[in-house]
Structures are given as structure tokens and as C-alpha cells.
Amino acid sequence: MASGVIKCKAAVAWEAGKPLSLEEVEVAPPKAHEVRIKIVATAVCHTDAYTLSGADPEGCFPVILGHEGAGIVESVGEGVTKVKPGDTVIPLYIPQCGECKFCKNPKTNLCQKIRITQGKGLMPDGTSRFTCKGKQIYHFMGTSTFSEYTVVADISVAKIDAAAPLDKVCLLGCGISTGYGAAVNTAKVEPGSTCAVFGLGGVGLAVIMGCKIAGASRIIGIDLNKDKYAKAKEFGATECISPQDFKKPIQEVLVEMTDGGVDYSFECIGNVGVMRAALEACHKGWGVSVIVGVAAAGQEIATRPFQLVTGRTWKGTAFGGWKSVDNVPKLVTDYMSKKIKVDEFVTHTLPFDKINEAFELMHTGKSIRTVLKL
Numbered sequence: 001m002a003s004g005v006i007k008c009k010a011a012v013a014w015e016a017g018k019p020l021s022l023e024e025v026e027v028a029p030p031k032a033h034e035v036r037i038k039i040v041a042t043a044v045c046h047t048d049a050y051t052l053s054g055a056d057p058e059g060c061f062p063v064i065l066g067h068e069g070a071g072i073v074e075s076v077g078e079g080v081t082k083v084k085p086g087d088t089v090i091p092l093y094i095p096q097c098g099e100c101k102f103c104k105n106p107k108t109n110l111c112q113k114i115r116i117t118q119g120k121g122l123m124p125d126g127t128s129r130f131t132c133k134g135k136q137i138y139h140f141m142g143t144s145t146f147s148e149y150t151v152v153a154d155i156s157v158a159k160i161d162a163a164a165p166l167d168k169v170c171l172l173g174c175g176i177s178t179g180y181g182a183a184v185n186t187a188k189v190e191p192g193s194t195c196a197v198f199g200l201g202g203v204g205l206a207v208i209m210g211c212k213i214a215g216a217s218r219i220i221g222i223d224l225n226k227d228k229y230a231k232a233k234e235f236g237a238t239e240c241i242s243p244q245d246f247k248k249p250i251q252e253v254l255v256e257m258t259d260g261g262v263d264y265s266f267e268c269i270g271n272v273g274v275m276r277a278a279l280e281a282c283h284k285g286w287g288v289s290v291i292v293g294v295a296a297a298g299q300e301i302a303t304r305p306f307q308l309v310t311g312r313t314w315k316g317t318a319f320g321g322w323k324s325v326d327n328v329p330k331l332v333t334d335y336m337s338k339k340i341k342v343d344e345f346v347t348h349t350l351p352f353d354k355i356n357e358a359f360e361l362m363h364t365g366k367s368i369r370t371v372l373k374l
Helices: 046-053 115-119 166-173 175-187 202-213 226-235 250-257 272-280 305-309 324-336 352-363
Strands: 006-012 021-027 034-043 068-076 088-091 130-132 135-137 149-153 157-159 194-198 218-222 239-241 264-267 288-291 313-316 346-351 369-373
Touching: 006 130, 006 352, 021 149, 021 352, 034 088, 034 166, 046 352, 068 149, 068 166, 088 166, 157 324, 166 175, 166 324, 166 346, 166 369, 175 202, 175 264, 175 288, 175 313, 175 324, 194 202, 194 272, 202 218, 202 226, 202 264, 218 226, 218 250, 226 239, 250 272, 264 272, 272 288, 346 352, 352 369
Parallel strands: 194 218, 194 264, 218 239, 264 288, 288 313, 346 369
Antiparallel strands: 006 021, 021 130, 034 068, 034 149, 034 369, 068 088, 088 157, 130 135
């Protein structure tokens, strides 16, 4: 059962647009149906930076960010049956309660059980488990992995193989699962198909990996940063191009390169102009474009309806369509059996107190994923 309050180190975002501040925080014990986790490793993702920038309308401050992590259960609140202290777990920003109409529908992974409170930066009972310098600190995405200890809802944890290296599989908490699932679940890429992947960061590379595993015969990577091409090819891209090297719009270039367009395209940036290009690069009659990147609040997508009337499909995906509690443990198993890559996404490993450096590496495009060890 849960012991008392734990004092530990955490990276607190006191206000938007400022670097994170390493502080001693108090982490309250888990209440009913909550789990307190000792975080062993966490990575930095663009979503953390997006909220930190102040552009996220759901962003609350002060907050402990972080949603790509892994750790060990320290204690559990009453009524928790799925995990026990000592279990190895990955916190989940999309939970799986198994009871709501979303969980019961095989077409979606978007459990809504704790959506409202999670969006407000609070636990399901409407309160926070974090305090610092006498102030309440908000939770983030139901996970808050930028802390030595965090508290999450019991429906927001996946119990995984205890032998898995946590400084690697923490990436299955967001980016890799998202990109891989976009290809195999959302697009359902078919053998022999042609794919285009816009944005060659961690998510884009995971999409490429998914397309390759699904048997795509041609995978075109698109990015302005040519330093990303070697890695993309290592993951399975057959060629890489930059929109800056062409006079005409990139969708026209792709349509010409592929005799009418690609079978599947993926937008892994969060840029609504690129989303349009990705759709319009698809083949008439059957092309499918998947939006993976998260655009800034209030932005809208546009294209001519004729694009859809003539047989293209526009889709989106969150966490790659995986029902999280069921599938994250399987993804860990797939990694352990070398079916999917994870190690190759980690370009930098830093101690937790260098967290601001990890954000810097991401902004400059020098890293794919930086893992912080706590």
C-alpha cells in the first residue's frame, strides 16, 4: 500500500516560454485507482516543447511536463489490481479503461474516461499530487514523466517485460508507437505499395519503419534538413527529397515521380500546408493520406473537395491507433524479439539535470530522441 509523501527532483515549467527549472517537489501518495511510479528514463518530444512554448490552449502552468517515460511501480492506491509495487511500467497519455464506448469500439483507441480532468492537468478526482514551494503543480497528459516520481491513473499504465531496457522502451510511450501504428494500423500499408513520409524526425522514421515492415516497395522521405536523409535510409527510405530543390510544389514533384501519386502519404510535422501537399501527392482513386503531426491550435486544413471526390482519403491518427494497455506490452515484446527498432532512435543520452540541453538538441534538429536517465 501507499506510503507517505515523497520528496524528489522534478523539472518544473513555472511559466510558458521559460526553461525548465530543477526543483525539489513533494509527490503525494496515490489515491484510489492511482499508481505512483519511480521514473527511470524519460525522453523529450515536440509535444512537450509545444506546451512549454505557450501555444497549447490546454497548457496549464506551473506544470511538470513529460509523456514519454518508463519506470517501476513504487506504490498503488486502493482498488488497483492490474499492477503492484515492483512492476515495470510505461505511463500512457491515452489510457484504456476498457469500459467506455470508445474502449468498447474496435475502431478507435481514444479512451475518454479521464479526458476532461487530464486536459485540465489534474488527476481524475480533480486534484494534483504535486506541490513545490507551497504551490500546486499541474500534471501533464496524465503522465508527467519529468519527475523522479509521478502519480498516474491505474488505467494509464501498461505493465511490460521486466527485462526490457527502460532507457530505450520509454520511446514506445509516444513517438515510435505513433509513427509505426500510423503505417500498420491507420493506413494499413500494403505490400508493394509506394509511400511518402513528410518530416523525418522520430515519428517520421517510425512511419518509415512501419511501411518497410508492411512490405512497401518504395518509401520516399521528404524533409528540408538533408542531415536527416542517412538515418531515414537506414530505416528503410528508398529515396529522400527536399522541397527546396524544386521549382514546383512538392505534391506535383511526387505525382510525377510516382506515375500519378503515392498509395499512402504521412504528415509527421504538424504543418497544415504540408498536410495539403501530402493529400494532393496521393494517387487518384485510392490514395490515403494520414495526418500524424499535431498542428498548432486554431489552424485549419484546406484542399479542393474534388481531391476527395476523385477517390483520395484523408485520415488522422493518435498514438498510432494502438489501444494502449493491450498493445504497449506487445510492442515491447516486438522490440525484445527484434521485430521493431528502438535503439536506433536514441541519438543522445543525458543525465536528468541536463533536460534543457535535450530541448535545445531537439530544436536545432541535431537529435532524433534524447533520453534522460533519472
